[in-house]
Amino acid sequence: MPKLSRNQTEREKMKVTVNKNKQYKLDDVSFQFNIQKIDGSKPEKTILITHISNLIKEDELELKVEFTLSPSKESFSKVFLDLFFENQKLSSTPLLISQSTLFSDNLMYKQIVDMSGVEAGSYLFRVEMYELWDNSEKLNFVTKQITLEYVPKRRRDRLVKVPTVKTFPGDALVVDSSETKSIYQKIEQENREESASKRDSW
Numbered sequence: 189m190p191k192l193s194r195n196q197t198e199r200e201k202m203k204v205t206v207n208k209n210k211q212y213k214l215d216d217v218s219f220q221f222n223i224q225k226i227d228g229s230k231p232e233k234t235i236l237i238t239h240i241s242n243l244i245k246e247d248e249l250e251l252k253v254e255f256t257l258s259p260s261k262e263s264f265s266k267v268f269l270d271l272f273f274e275n276q277k278l279s280s281t282p283l284l285i286s287q288s289t290l291f292s293d294n295l296m297y298k299q300i301v302d303m304s305g306v307e308a309g310s311y312l313f314r315v316e317m318y319e320l321w322d323n324s325e326k327l328n329f330v331t332k333q334i335t336l337e338y339v340p341k342r343r344r345d346r347l348v349k350v351p352t353v354k355t356f357p358g359d360a361l362v363v364d365s366s367e368t369k370s371i372y373q374k375i376e377q378e379n380r381e382e383s384a385s386k387r388d389s390w
Contacts, residue, residue, distance in 0.1 A: 231259040235267060235317045237332040238294070242313075246341050248354070249301040253315050254294070261285050261293050264319065271299060271353060272314040279353040305348035308339045 236256045243250040251271070257264050264285045271278045283297060314333040318326040 233263050233319075233328050234258045235264075235319075235328050235330045237315060237317060237330055240313070240315060240332060240334050242334070242336055244303075244338065247302065247304040247344075249303050249336070249338070249351070251299045251301060251313065251315075252296055253299070253317075254296045255317060256294050257285065258293070261291060261295070262287060266319070268318055268320055269297060270316040271301075272312075272316070273301075273350060274312055275314070276350055278351065300354040302352045302354050303338060303340065304351075305344045305346050306338060306340065306351050307347055310335055310337050 234257075236258065237253060238256055239252075239254040241252045241254075243252075253269065257267075267283045267285060268280060269283055270280045278301065279299070281297070281299070285291075285295075312333060312335050314331060316329065316331045318329040321327060
């Protein structure tokens with residue numbers, strides 16, 4: 189094999205380098221320049237129960253369920269909330285998700301449980317949330333539970349094993365957030381101050 193001249197050797201080296209460069213893929217270039225790949229898939233919808241708080245009032249138990257809708261509330265229209273007491277379902281509530289700008293993606297729903305006649309003891313409460321398809325399939329299912337120590341304020345002659353959930357007109361479809369509540373409280377306060385100033389001027 190004839191010996192290559194110095195110029196020919198340099199040309200061969202350049203040819204090998206060019207061929208290697210041609211083999212680079214778009215992924216390699218994006219890696220070198222830290223280019224983020226565009227993912228065409230939609231963000232996954234999830235419901236996250238962030239906190240369940242409770243407050244015992246006389247023979248009533250107030251449960252506040254705080255939850256977050258991801259990627260945003262605009263991805264949801266109706267969410268179901270089921271409440272269980274010692275593995276027995278107490279209620280199933282459809283929550284219409286308001287698309288109002290007053291509401292954030294962090295929401296809260298309150299339920300009042302009538303504990304009249306329930307003995308003192310440690311009780312398990314469980315919350316399940318989900319979307320419901322036409323075929324009754326539960327989508328984006330999530331659950332959270334708390335154990336509460338209940339001590340009745342007064343003794344009852346008639347005892348019951350399962351409490352009941354109190355319902356109020358219109359409450360079944362009300363979803364409220366702390367942010368919205370604060371706005372409404374400010375509006376109410378301003379209305380009261382305005383009414384008081386009008387009375388003073390009469």
